[in-house]
Amino acid sequence: MRAWRLVLALAVVGVAVIARGPLEQTMQRHTLVQLPMLFGAGLLLGQAVLRRRGAASRWREWNLQGVAGLLLVSGVLMTWMVPRALDAAVEHLAIDALKMGSLVAAGGIALASWQMASAIVRTFFVGNAAWMSATIGMLLLDAPVRLCTSYGASDQRETGIVMIALTIAAVLGAAVYMLYAPRTYDAQAH
Amino acid sequence: MAARAAIGLVGSAALVLAMLGTATRGFSALTTDTARALDVAAKPVLVPEIALLDMHRTAHTLRDDRRSTIVDFVYTRCLTVCSALGGIYHTLQSEIGARGLESQVRLLSVSFDPAWDTPERLGPYVQVMRADPAIWTIATVADTAALPTMLRTFGIRVIDDGVNGFVHNAALHVVDPKGRLVAILPFDAIGAALEVAESHARVRPARR
Numbered sequence: 255m256r257a258w259r260l261v262l263a264l265a266v267v268g269v270a271v272i273a274r275g276p277l278e279q280t281m282q283r284h285t286l287v288q289l290p291m292l293f294g295a296g297l298l299l300g301q302a303v304l305r306r307r308g309a310a311s312r313w314r315e316w317n318l319q320g321v322a323g324l325l326l327v328s329g330v331l332m333t334w335m336v337p338r339a340l341d342a343a344v345e346h347l348a349i350d351a352l353k354m355g356s357l358v359a360a361g362g363i364a365l366a367s368w369q370m371a372s373a374i375v376r377t378f379f380v381g382n383a384a385w386m387s388a389t390i391g392m393l394l395l396d397a398p399v400r401l402c403t404s405y406g407a408s409d410q411r412e413t414g415i416v417m418i419a420l421t422i423a424a425v426l427g428a429a430v431y432m433l434y435a436p437r438t439y440d441a442q443a444h
Numbered sequence: 445m446a447a448r449a450a451i452g453l454v455g456s457a458a459l460v461l462a463m464l465g466t467a468t469r470g471f472s473a474l475t476t477d478t479a480r481a482l483d484v485a486a487k488p489v490l491v492p493e494i495a496l497l498d499m500h501r502t503a504h505t506l507r508d509d510r511r512s513t514i515v516d517f518v519y520t521r522c523l524t525v526c527s528a529l530g531g532i533y534h535t536l537q538s539e540i541g542a543r544g545l546e547s548q549v550r551l552l553s554v555s556f557d558p559a560w561d562t563p564e565r566l567g568p569y570v571q572v573m574r575a576d577p578a579i580w581t582i583a584t585v586a587d588t589a590a591l592p593t594m595l596r597t598f599g600i601r602v603i604d605d606g607v608n609g610f611v612h613n614a615a616l617h618v619v620d621p622k623g624r625l626v627a628i629l630p631f632d633a634i635g636a637a638l639e640v641a642e643s644h645a646r647v648r649p650a651r652r
Contacts, residue, residue: 318449322456329460339467341476341601403476403601406611 256302263298266291267358278344281394281405281413286420289334292354296361304366314370323367324379330360331383335390337401344404384425391417477613480599481628488624491597494590496554496583499566504552504583506594507623511550512641515617516631517600519557520569525614529553529631530573532616536634537580548645549638551580556595556602557610558584598625620644 270277270291277288317323333339334353343350368376393401394414400407465471473479483489496504507513514536518526533551540549553575555561561569561584570582585591595602602612616637618627627640 313452315448316452318452322449322452325453326456326459329456329463332460333463333467336464336467337475338469338473338479345601400611400613401475403599403613404603406603406605 259298259302263295263302266295266298267354270295270354274350278350278404281340281402281409282416284340284344284405285335285413286416289357292357293331293361293364296358296363297365298361299358300362300365304362313366317367317370319375320367320369320371321375323363324371324375327360327364327367328379328382328386330356332386335386341402341404380428384421384428387417388421391415391421476601477599477615477628481615484599484625484628488620488626489597491619491623491625492590492593493623494594495586496552496581497563497586498577498581498583499563499570501563503586504581506552506554507619507621508550509621510645511548511621512645513550513552513619514637514641515552515554515598515619516614517556517595517598517612518553519555519610519612520561520565521557521609523609525612525631529614532631532634533575533580534573536638537576539634539638540579541576543638545638545642545645546579549641551575553580553582554594555582555584556591556600556612558588558591599628618644 270288274288276283278284313323334343334357339349339353343353371379391414394410394417396414397410400410402410468474469479469482473482491506493505496506498504506515516529516533518529520526533553536551540546540551553573555566563584566582566584573580573582575582585594598617599615600613602610605611614631616629616631616633617625618629618637618640620626621644626644627637629637629640
């Protein structure tokens with residue numbers, strides 16, 4: 255029934271792996287296309303696997319309110335925003351595999367934890383992610399030097415601009431969602 | 445219940461710290477360049493014995509038996525960072541003369557674009573840079589196959605800029621008379637580079 259999610263998730267991961275060369279050629283494609291693709295594939299995988307087997311509930315006690323899981327997810331996202339880690343992923347296949355695996359896993363963990371989280375916990379982590387990406391965006395835009403040895407200075411600036419724009423759009427979108435759909439937002443928390 | 449939740453939280457936090465610590469070389473470096481400079485400072489790296497050719501096709505290597513060598517990597521068609529480096533090297537050359545360090549420190553610019561930068565094409569570049577051959581050697585690799593090893597040793601990454609040129613990181617690399625890469629400094633750290641180079645020149649070359 256949810257097989258299409260599984261198929262789609264695997265297809266997205268497949269594209270991220272096969273098109274590794276072109277996707278990692280510029281910082282924009284790497285950070286704004288490939289990384290979200292992998293995380294999104296993790297979300298889809300989570301939907302396909304977790305709901306079917308109710309696996310997430312087994313971890314409920316260890317992952318109270320989803321806080322431990324969402325913390326781990328934030329950590330994975332932060333790690334791959336470190337310029338040195340991004341360079342290493344471009345240069346070493348094994349580290350790139352680690353990057354891809356951890357991001358897909360982070361997507362799955364994010365979904366499972368999100369379902370357990372209350373509105374307060376959700377707001378905290380979404381707010382934290384927005385703050386983080388806006389800060390990184392401004393850093394990329396303003397840095398006087400190249401931060402990645404794999405990417406050029408103009409690529410870095412453009413990535414910063416797009417990252418800030420996406421953050422603003424996401425925050426506005428979340429605000430609109432919370433204002434106009436408060437009931438469903440509360441209902442999904444339980 | 446509460447104990448499991450606490451373990452989950454602490455375990456997750458520990459994992460996050462471990463990941464970030466690994467990515468940042470133990471919270472000491474955010475960029476590849478910084479990490480490389482710290483690695484080299486902590487543990488000098490032996491540079492490969494690679495044959496280099498100057499404009500007269502005279503052979504050189506990355507190290508000099510007597511003097512410390514301040515090495516940088518350029519390509520002569522470069523209009524951006526290499527011109528800046530050229531200016532820095534010109535200042536270094538003047539400083540070496542002014543401080544009387546000719547017998548202790550030398551300068552070496554190596555092209556990472558041997559396909560274009562043949563020894564013959566280095567001539568005009570040497571003239572533009574007003575390089576004094578007693579202090580500053582501008583050379584290209586004799587064998588292209590040796591290029592990747594050399595660039596990897598120095599932590600130089602050259603990427604295509606899409607408009608027939610290259611994007612590359614720039615720094616001052618100090619190689620001591622024993623052929624060890626002992627320091628990587630920011631490309632405008634003229635004073636610091638001279639001090640490090642001079643201090644290593646005093647080390648007596650190993651007897652053979």
